[in-house]
Amino acid sequence: LVLSLATTSLVATGSLVASAEPKTVLLAGDIAYGTAESKEAETADLVKSRSGLVITAGDNAYPLGRREDFQANYDPTWGRFRGRTRPTLGNHDYGDPGAAGYFEYFGWRAGPPGRGYYSFKAGSWRVLALDSEACKRPRGCGPGTPQFKWLKQKLASSRERCTLAVFHTPRFSSGYHGNEPRVGPILRLLYKNGADVVVNGHEHNYERMAPAKHTGAVDRKHGIRQFVVGTGGAALRDKGASAVPQSRVFHTGTWGVLQMKLRKGSYNWKFLPIEGQTFEDSGKGWCHGKPK
Numbered sequence: 440l441v442l443s444l445a446t447t448s449l450v451a452t453g454s455l456v457a458s459a460e461p462k463t464v465l466l467a468g469d470i471a472y473g474t475a476e477s478k479e480a481e482t483a484d485l486v487k488s489r490s491g492l493v494i495t496a497g498d499n500a501y502p503l504g505r506r507e508d509f510q511a512n513y514d515p516t517w518g519r520f521r522g523r524t525r526p527t528l529g530n531h532d533y534g535d536p537g538a539a540g541y542f543e544y545f546g547w548r549a550g551p552p553g554r555g556y557y558s559f560k561a562g563s564w565r566v567l568a569l570d571s572e573a574c575k576r577p578r579g580c581g582p583g584t585p586q587f588k589w590l591k592q593k594l595a596s597s598r599e600r601c602t603l604a605v606f607h608t609p610r611f612s613s614g615y616h617g618n619e620p621r622v623g624p625i626l627r628l629l630y631k632n633g634a635d636v637v638v639n640g641h642e643h644n645y646e647r648m649a650p651a652k653h654t655g656a657v658d659r660k661h662g663i664r665q666f667v668v669g670t671g672g673a674a675l676r677d678k679g680a681s682a683v684p685q686s687r688v689f690h691t692g693t694w695g696v697l698q699m700k701l702r703k704g705s706y707n708w709k710f711l712p713i714e715g716q717t718f719e720d721s722g723k724g725w726c727h728g729k730p731k
Contacts, residue, residue, distance in 0.1 A: 462562035467671035467696040468496025468640020473512030478694040479672030481713040483516040496640030497529025497607025504532035509544040529607040565599035569606035574621040581624040594632035601726035602634040613682040614642030627653040633729035640669040643676040644691040661730035693718040
């Protein structure tokens with residue numbers, strides 16, 4: 440199912456609500472570079488051939504997320520799906536002060552103008568699009584900050600059993616940049632409130648981790664399963680200096696998107712490679728309640 444713009448509205452609470460959400464979502468970050476070596480056109484072909492809601496994991500338009508970057512690099516490829524896209528912010532999107540190009544290009548699809556975080560439903564799931572770049576600023580994203588307070592309230596009031604969160608910079612990574620402790624408050628809040636899946640970008644590789652606590656310790660009963668999907672088109676990078684213990688699959692050298700089937704109480708995932716490449720990763724997980 441494709442989400443119809445005619446059935447979607449932005450409400451005052453900052454949530455996107457629709458009458459017929461898809462159960463399939465297609466996710467990737469680090470997308471439109473606009474060079475001969477980048478592969479955003481090829482990953483766009485993957486999305487074109489599949490129905491479902493498109494969710495970006497940040498760094499949508501390189502190099503600086505300006506209006507001209509979106510028009511020249513993103514719009515001819517992934518821009519074909521703007522009507523069914525729900526974006527998140529990355530560090531390159533903030534290359535334009537206040538991420539002005541990002542908010543202008545995506546409009547209401549990016550949530551309240553200038554804020555950077557919002558919520559919507561996909562089938563029976565609650566999806567949270569968050570701004571990890573706020574965590575890197577002097578004030579951070581811990582208790583007392585606007586995003587933290589909003590997220591805490593949203594998680595407490597959610598009636599959905601299953602929760603997916605998408606934000607750009609991963610707390611844990613075996614990739615080039617490595618771990619980012621500054622996003623810890625977000626991950627801790629998600630874990631304490633029973634979130635099931637987190638999808639990140641930023642690292643130009645694919646990585647899947649075992650369900651884990653916000654500390655990184657494996658927790659198969661209540662842990663969050665984390666994916667890094669920085670394979671949307673930008674040049675890929677090698678592994679970093681050290682692997683995180685909860686990592687189960689790390690792969691670089693393949694561009695593609697993560698397809699998730701969001702079901703009532705469970706989910707399936709499958710990494711889809713671009714034409715001519717063969718790496719795949721697939722599996723199934725179940726939703727859980729809050730840890731006691």
